[in-house]
Amino acid sequence: MTRIVGIDLGTTNSLIAYMKDGQPYVVPDRHGRTMVPSVVALTDNGLIVGDSAKEHLTRSPERTVYSVKRFMGKGLVDVQDELAYFPYQLTETGGVIRIRLGEKSYSPPQVSAMVLKELKRRVEAYLGESISQAVITVPAYFNDSQRQATKDAGLIAGLEVLRIINEPTAASLAYGLQEKTQGTIAVYDFGGGTFDISILKLKDGIFEVLATNGDTHLGGDDLDRLLVDLFIGQVQQQHRINLSEYPDHMQAVRLEAERAKIRLSDDLKVAITIELPDGKGHFTRELTREQLESLALPVIERTLAPCRMALKDAGLTPKDIDEVVLVGGSTRMPLVRQRVEALFGKAPHCHLNPDEVVALGAAVQADILSGGTTHMLLLDVTPLSLGIETMGGVMSSLIRRNTTIPASAKEMFTTYVDGQTGVDIHILQGERELVKDNRSLARFRLKVPPLPAGVPRIEVTFLIDANGILNVTATDMRTGQSQSIEVKPSYGLSDVEVERMIEDSFKFAADDVNARKLIEARLDAETLLKTTEKSLVEAGHLIAVDEAQGIRNALSQLATVKDSTDPRAIRARMAELEQAAKHLNVVMLDDSLKKSLQGKKVTEVT
């Protein structure tokens, strides 16, 4: 059976996990790091992703994309308020945000696909097998467009997305697998860009979600911004410099803010240093945990209302919750833990690594789908009510929020005018009365045979599948004929566009691979240069003069070729240098062995 992997596609970090012998594992890189920063940078040699891209945040901010998850399934109007915080350029085409990177524009699913491809490469290299199917997690409170955008990202990355599952419920699967508990749990997931709360009942291997709530625009990013605003204001006051006019400095400020925030989870104070533009020196100050907390409190408080709503929808009170599970990097903040503890009246459970638990749960779900794990079953809910527009701009609800999925609703449509051949249907998601206050998902036109008014009877079925994604079908009740429906998403890519992006992604795949090889070659070359230089300094006197000269020549040749764009040339020079320095290394090893043996008794050596 082919292996299905689990992916946590995060705002800040992404992870990939797989299942082996009934246990999930996260895939590390060669340095043992499991998190891939969700950052994509355009360099002179092409697109790069992850840790190496993260280094470009301050070097070329306008060509380095981060937090792209905030734009999934959105139009430009949705992010108007925060445009100023992003150094890269955002535009919109066909209701979909586009991100400018050099000459080209990319939709958020395309950028996410680059992160997914990086993860795919990582797992393929690690397991030595090719991977084509995945389970990808999304915030529980993601709407239909955001879920669809995530599915599109998978397709563009060459992955068949077998299931979209919710992050907090994924976490509950990993938790349930380990703790084997029964009872009612609350999963509080506070990450980089989103907040979710899910309340579940765990019983005999069934994970039944009772209610979910959240805010897809609330996370650690918002805390960083508060600090950024604070620092910028002070720099303005003390130095009369408007840092927001300097994109690369802004990025440095953002990174410094995040670093300080993270430090303050362990320490009580931290020193802040921000380099000022044009050689005007530095801005320095001290930040205490207390100061951070007084800024952060309102943001953290905003997570509590959704928690109360979820409890109410589940028909529970805090004391009915047996365990509170924390997920997401931002739950490391002591203040977050305090507030959560105060709300639920019990200390939260933090035995699981909050960074990895979502990816681990996604792998468990993948294993359920492939038939490996059979005793566990997740019954999730749809986070938002689904409805259609009716007379007077009012939304009529068809499927209520917190309904277990798959869920379906049928609605009968007819005509008002003789000979009318179509009925326009507008699908919405949200909890408000009026159409304008809810999220428009899509529109479609129902084809109706020309008949006297009121005679046609077309039954439309709205089905939310196990991914939380809507499918619409229609049947003419008079003829029993079903009709296919061309749905036009309000904030999403059309099928044709996704197709084209898949093609593009294959076309550019070669370029991408080259860019990646180049970066790896350069990094390796740098390491080799450094270690060989060090060896020469330490042990150069132990080898012949012309041998040392040979090594120096090879060194300088590698140093020159290192910045070329041809990874093969770099590797070739590296091989030459390694060859030239082979003897030196042997001599060094002997020498250090000899030194370590000196002064020791013979008996100790044998």
Next chain:
Amino acid sequence: MDQHTPESPRTRGLQMARSMCWHCQSAVTGEYFCERCVKVQPVSKETDYFTCLGFPRRLTLDQKKLEAKFYELSRTFHPDFYQTKSSAEQTISLGNAAVLNTAYRTLRDPIQRAEYLLCLEAGSVKNIRTSPPADLFEEILELQDTLEAYRSSDRDSQKGRELRVALETEQRALDQRKQEMEAQLQRLFTEWDQLQDRGEATSQARAERDRLLKQMRDLLSNRTYVTSIVNDLAATIA
């Protein structure tokens, strides 16, 4: 949005004649699966929620048993367990799981369960009340006036505070009223179940049946009306 209509396994004739397997065309004798080819069978459109969950048409149900049955059937039909099966089977499992979820949601809640049963027995849609029930008429008209006055008053003024106190008192009274209605409904539910259990076919039993159905329907619609007023009230003074 999924722009492809999910492939339909030509279920048309099937829903009317579930006795034949959609796959191997042999007679289906098993409950949910064809015994010959072991393919899952679509739940018939005509199957009511009680039958779907294997419960008699009663208004008092054992919640624990209902949940256990729901979990058992979820394990039978959930799409997670059909990922490796044919697309026809996947579509059937998706449809069945959706019906199962609706059935469980409806039967789990006593009020929804009763409304559904009324719909099955009396074949009519919910009768939606737009004017207050007779015995509450005066009270509710007065309440509307108070609400109006409160909405247009300064909430921190003496008058605002007085109105608020009045509204809170009224809220308690209506809540109390709602509970009484629910208790009364519960008695009717028990009567209904007993009548069903006796299973008599006399004209007296039929008259009793019609009386119960009518009383339940009136009470249910009054309760819905009061509930919406209470919610409105709670939202205003929240």
